[in-house]
Each structure stands twice: as C-alpha cells, then as structure tokens.
Amino acid sequence: MTVTDVPETSGTTTFDSLNPATGEVVSTHPVHGPDEVRAAVARAREAAAFWSSLSFAQRAERLRAWGGVITRRLPQLCEVVHAEMGKPHADAQLEIVLAIDHITWAAKNAAKVLGPRRVSPGLLMANHAATVEYAPLGVVGVIGPWNYPVFTPMGSIAYALAAGNTVVFKPSEHSPGVGTWLADTFAQVVPEAPVLQVVTGFGPTGEALCRAGVDKIAFTGSAKTGTHVMRACSDTLTPVIIEGGGKDALLVDADADIAAAADAAVWGGMSNAGQTCIGVERVYVHERVYDAFLAEVTKRAQAVRAGADRGAKIGPITMPSQLDVIRRHVEDALARGGRAVVGGADAVGERFVQPTVLVDVPEDSVAVTEETFGPTLTIAKVPDMDEAVRRTNATSYGLGATVFSRSRGLELARRIRSGMASVNSVISFAAVPSLPFGGIGQSGFGRIHGPDGLKEFTAAKAIARKRFSIPLNLTTFSRPAAADKAMATLATLLYGSGGKLPRRSRR
Structure with missing residues (x-):
C-alpha cells in the first residue's frame, strides 16, 4: 500500500490499491478526511428523506434492479475482487452470487419483517389496539473487510437499505475499488439521491465515520480494531454491530x-x-x-x-x-x-x-x-x-x-x-439468507442477515391506541378507591397462582 499526495494544489492525499499477487497498482483512491466524511454523512442525511419515503415495495424494486446489474456485470466485478485481494475468479464469483441472493432476500422480506403488525394488548389493556413496527434509523455507516469485500459488507448494506436507511460505506484500504464499484452500480438504479456512498482511506477514515453523526455503525474486522470502533462510537452513544474474528x-x-x-x-x-x-x-x-x-x-x-x-x-x-x-x-x-x-x-x-x-x-x-x-x-x-x-x-x-x-x-x-x-x-x-449471522465473546455481537439483520438497522416503534372506554380507568388521579380494589382483585385472579410450586417441588 502506497500513499502519495495529488499534484494539484488541493493537497488531497491518495493511496494505491495493490495486487497482492504481483504488487502491481490496481487503482488509486483518495484518502478521505474528517471533513469529507462528515460531508458524505450530511448528504446521506438529506437522501434519507427520499429513500425512507419510498414504500417497501418501491425500495425492493430498486434493490432487485441493483442485483440484476451486479448479475449482468458479474465477470467485471469478479475481476476487481481478483485484482484487489487475489482470490481466484471462481471464489470471487461464489461470494458475489451469495451476496446477490442476500440482496434479493432482504428486498423480498423487509415488508413482512418490519411492517406494522398487531400484538395482543393483554387483559388489563383489552380496550386498546397494540401495534409494533420498525422505523429506519437514518444513516448507517458500514466498515467492511477485505477478505470477502462483496459478501460480508453486503450483509449490512443490503439489509440497511431494505430497512429504509441510507448508507456510507468505508471499504478496506485493500479493496477500495470493490466498494467504489458497488456504489457506482447502485447509483445507476437510484440516481435521484446519494443513498449509498463510499469513503476511502485507512483507519482514521473509519474513525471519522464513527464520529460523523451516523445512527449506527456495522463493523467487520479483528476484535482489536473492534474495540477502537466502539471507543470512537462511545463519545456519541452511536450503537455498533461488531463482527470480529474467530477460531472455529x-x-x-x-x-x-x-x-x-x-x-x-x-x-x-x-x-x-x-x-x-x-x-x-x-x-x-x-x-x-x-x-x-x-x-x-x-x-x-x-x-x-x-x-x-x-x-x-x-x-x-x-x-x-x-x-x-x-x-x-x-x-x-x-x-x-x-x-x-x-x-x-x-x-x-x-x-x-x-x-x-x-x-x-x-x-x-x-x-x-x-x-x-x-x-x-x-x-x-x-x-x-x-x-x-x-x-x-x-x-x-x-x-x-x-x-x-x-x-x-x-x-x-x-x-x-x-x-x-x-x-x-x-x-x-x-x-x-434467513439465518442470522454473528458471534459471541471476542467474536462480537449483533446480527446481520435474516429477520434479525433487518431489525438491527431499525428502531422498534410501539403504539397503543385506545379503542373504547372501560369503567376501570387506572391512568387518572380521579380514579375511585373501588378501582384500586378491583385492580387488586383482578391481579389476584390472573396471577395469584403463579407463585405456587408443584406439590412434588415443595421441599
């Protein structure tokens, strides 16, 4: 990896992506600093208003179109993966096809998993209708790895997008061209706004993304780097998903x-x-x-x-x-x-x-x-x-x-x-695609993929709506003493036997 200054007076720093098999330069990319990262997040914040206003079906249509573009240009993306991280074309194709499958699953299932659904209000609140739904967080930052530069970050990117968020993606410095390729192809199917953006650079660029006001960070990498990500996010209480290493x-x-x-x-x-x-x-x-x-x-x-x-x-x-x-x-x-x-x-x-x-x-x-x-x-x-x-x-x-x-x-x-x-x-x-992906211990926490992965990029919204009045109104200072007595009687009927152990367990 080489770092150089761009000859222009802008003072922008660039770095070369190198072919690990030959050492040859594959491509050159800018090192984005804190100001540029904050600007990307600000653009994503504006774009979030457009993207979240679309229906699940409308977002699904765009995501399926993106999957179609990737599929039709599969050999091209395989070559970028092969050149930047060295894996054979067949292995690159395997991870890309799996990523397309995940895009398709997220697009198809987001409405079913995240849409409004009725839940039981229970006996005490039987006069209410209870509903839960999942709202997008806003802007999600994704810090991706180099070993599976398409499949792994797509487990966060596709699910965050399907849930209605915009994404700022920081790919590994070893595979920046893959990240740029993904963002460019997504822009072809969503030209209205910068819904998916890429920032490139090294560790400081990732730290800048953590501190740039995103609503969540999804990180994949080593446990040691994961602690740095958590530390950077802690200043603003930015929640994180950590997918660390393993010794499987x-x-x-x-x-x-x-x-x-x-x-x-x-x-x-x-x-x-x-x-x-x-x-x-x-x-x-x-x-x-x-x-x-x-x-x-x-x-x-x-x-x-x-x-x-x-x-x-x-x-x-x-x-x-x-x-x-x-x-x-x-x-x-x-x-x-x-x-x-x-x-x-x-x-x-x-x-x-x-x-x-x-x-x-x-x-x-x-x-x-x-x-x-x-x-x-x-x-x-x-x-x-x-x-x-x-x-x-x-x-x-x-x-x-x-x-x-x-x-x-x-x-x-x-x-x-x-x-x-x-x-x-x-x-x-x-x-x-329907199974959650993630670990415990030093391997991290949080989940991508499946229903759990979709929910990771949302906030649960609970709504209780009163349908009719009942005599036992407990949420008022004017309730009579009879109401308190009735509540105690009802609680005894409903829950009073719950503490009794089976006869054989009494010792």
Missing part, C-alpha cells in the same frame, strides 16, 4: 462420513487462502476414526496449491503483515512438539502460503489459541465428543462451528459456544 472448530464424530468431513475441513480451512473469519482452523477427531480422517485430509490438502496462475486453487495472502502471523503460528507449533504432515514452516513464502496441516500441537500453542487467518489446520485426536466440545469451547472466540456426525450432529452443535454452526456441511449457515 470442526468436530468429527466416530460415525461421521469421513470423506465428507475431510473435504469440509480442507475447503473450510484452505479456501480463500484461509482468510475466512468463519473458516475452519481447529479440528477435533474421535480417536476411532482419527487415522482414516488424517489420511483423507492429507491427500486432499496435498492437491491444493497456492499461486497466481489459473491452475492454483487458492491465491495470495492479501495483507502482507499476516504472513508473519502465519509463520509465527506454524513455527511455534513445530517448536513445541507438533508435526507438519502437509506443508510446514517452509510453506510460508513472500506472497503465498501453501496448505499446512499440523498434528500433535499443544492446546496452549498460539496455532490453537489465536486466529491464524491462513491456509493451516491443527488436527487433534480426542477420546470422545465431550472432550471435543470442551476443547472447542476453551476459547474467547465464539463465531462459527462445524460438526460431522450421523447421530449426534444437532446435539453437539447446540453444545458449542458459538453464534452459528453447520452440521454435516461447512459454513452453510452463511449461505442461508
């Missing part, structure tokens, strides 16, 4: 389909060069099938190669500083008694990391405790699934998880401390 585990039970589990482990751990927050980093295998599973993983991992050519299955490490993290994790695992059955310390190159599978790694090694974010797996043998669950949960992270078991999959998935889980498949929860 895959559990393989004795009755699992070994070939399918091994395929899932290798794809879940190696795809996108391991640069996936919900990717597989740890594997716990029942001792009865450990040898067969390890042999299958070894065979499959050896067939995966990192490179820049079309025959390569995975691309480069996008962020150069991550190479040192991956190297440190592998070297620590080996120094502490671990063995590399595929790859090893020499697998970490200057731009690419070849797949690495580690066994016999101590549980307190950094390769097990810290997020590696590279194409590596640690595989451990366990005596039973109780031990697998215990080790899985022995982390401060809690994003996703995977379980392979024919008979106990759902049970084990529920016991894992995570926001999401897949059974007999890997990362499938992210591809289901």
Whole structure:
C-alpha cells in the first residue's frame, strides 16, 4: 500500500490499491478526511428523506434492479475482487452470487419483517389496539473487510437499505475499488439521491465515520480494531454491530462420513487462502476414526496449491503483515512438539502460503489459541465428543462451528459456544439468507442477515391506541378507591397462582 499526495494544489492525499499477487497498482483512491466524511454523512442525511419515503415495495424494486446489474456485470466485478485481494475468479464469483441472493432476500422480506403488525394488548389493556413496527434509523455507516469485500459488507448494506436507511460505506484500504464499484452500480438504479456512498482511506477514515453523526455503525474486522470502533462510537452513544474474528472448530464424530468431513475441513480451512473469519482452523477427531480422517485430509490438502496462475486453487495472502502471523503460528507449533504432515514452516513464502496441516500441537500453542487467518489446520485426536466440545469451547472466540456426525450432529452443535454452526456441511449457515449471522465473546455481537439483520438497522416503534372506554380507568388521579380494589382483585385472579410450586417441588 502506497500513499502519495495529488499534484494539484488541493493537497488531497491518495493511496494505491495493490495486487497482492504481483504488487502491481490496481487503482488509486483518495484518502478521505474528517471533513469529507462528515460531508458524505450530511448528504446521506438529506437522501434519507427520499429513500425512507419510498414504500417497501418501491425500495425492493430498486434493490432487485441493483442485483440484476451486479448479475449482468458479474465477470467485471469478479475481476476487481481478483485484482484487489487475489482470490481466484471462481471464489470471487461464489461470494458475489451469495451476496446477490442476500440482496434479493432482504428486498423480498423487509415488508413482512418490519411492517406494522398487531400484538395482543393483554387483559388489563383489552380496550386498546397494540401495534409494533420498525422505523429506519437514518444513516448507517458500514466498515467492511477485505477478505470477502462483496459478501460480508453486503450483509449490512443490503439489509440497511431494505430497512429504509441510507448508507456510507468505508471499504478496506485493500479493496477500495470493490466498494467504489458497488456504489457506482447502485447509483445507476437510484440516481435521484446519494443513498449509498463510499469513503476511502485507512483507519482514521473509519474513525471519522464513527464520529460523523451516523445512527449506527456495522463493523467487520479483528476484535482489536473492534474495540477502537466502539471507543470512537462511545463519545456519541452511536450503537455498533461488531463482527470480529474467530477460531472455529470442526468436530468429527466416530460415525461421521469421513470423506465428507475431510473435504469440509480442507475447503473450510484452505479456501480463500484461509482468510475466512468463519473458516475452519481447529479440528477435533474421535480417536476411532482419527487415522482414516488424517489420511483423507492429507491427500486432499496435498492437491491444493497456492499461486497466481489459473491452475492454483487458492491465491495470495492479501495483507502482507499476516504472513508473519502465519509463520509465527506454524513455527511455534513445530517448536513445541507438533508435526507438519502437509506443508510446514517452509510453506510460508513472500506472497503465498501453501496448505499446512499440523498434528500433535499443544492446546496452549498460539496455532490453537489465536486466529491464524491462513491456509493451516491443527488436527487433534480426542477420546470422545465431550472432550471435543470442551476443547472447542476453551476459547474467547465464539463465531462459527462445524460438526460431522450421523447421530449426534444437532446435539453437539447446540453444545458449542458459538453464534452459528453447520452440521454435516461447512459454513452453510452463511449461505442461508434467513439465518442470522454473528458471534459471541471476542467474536462480537449483533446480527446481520435474516429477520434479525433487518431489525438491527431499525428502531422498534410501539403504539397503543385506545379503542373504547372501560369503567376501570387506572391512568387518572380521579380514579375511585373501588378501582384500586378491583385492580387488586383482578391481579389476584390472573396471577395469584403463579407463585405456587408443584406439590412434588415443595421441599
């Protein structure tokens, strides 16, 4: 990443987006400062009046049109993703198609999830009609990552737009061209106002967005950066959604389909060069099938190669500083008694990391405790699934998880401390638009996707409307003593038996 001053007298600073596989300049973008970010938010605030005035159906029509534009220009966007962050075109296409599916779901379901609905007023307020609806917040700031520069931020952008908000999007400095492309194509279907805008730059630009008066921030990135985002937002009590990192585990039970589990482990751990927050980093295998599973993983991992050519299955490490993290994790695992059955310390190159599978790694090694974010797996043998669950949960992270078991999959998935889980498949929860996406612990809080994701970008509005008068009017200073007596009698009838324990429970 290089930063330069624009020759003009404006003094504007720019930076280059670099191809991580070659180091070549892909595009040049401005570094937006606080004044420019505030101006973008002000424009978004004005645009919010137009966008929120549209009906759900009208917004859905625009969002579907945007999805159509992205679909028709799919190869072009794939090339931008490939050039900026290095993943193969096929992987870029996968994340973009999933993002289009989420746009479509949000457009279709926003009215049903967020529109006015009647709720029961209860017996005490039976003379009222009770209604709840969800109003857009106004302007939402989205700070996106580089590893899935379309799919991940779209989980916030599309849902915020469908809910009636305008959006100011700050893409990663490693993928600014993707963000600009998305905003430009959206402007083609919504030319009336700057409903979706992009600001580019580094950390200070993101901090400026947090302080620019937006109504909510949706952030995806590391837990450490998430604390900085929360700190910047705290000054103005701006609410945040944090999607942090993970150290996701895959559990393989004795009755699992070994070939399918091994395929899932290798794809879940190696795809996108391991640069996936919900990717597989740890594997716990029942001792009865450990040898067969390890042999299958070894065979499959050896067939995966990192490179820049079309025959390569995975691309480069996008962020150069991550190479040192991956190297440190592998070297620590080996120094502490671990063995590399595929790859090893020499697998970490200057731009690419070849797949690495580690066994016999101590549980307190950094390769097990810290997020590696590279194409590596640690595989451990366990005596039973109780031990697998215990080790899985022995982390401060809690994003996703995977379980392979024919008979106990759902049970084990529920016991894992995570926001999401897949059974007999890997990362499938992210591809289901109606499921919420998010974690717990150091993996963050709040949800995108699904009904929960739509509601994250709204404020619930409760309305109680009196339909007729009743003798028992409790909200007046002129109520008689008889009304208080009647209220006590009614409460006793309704709730008086609620505190009684069943006879067998009285001890």
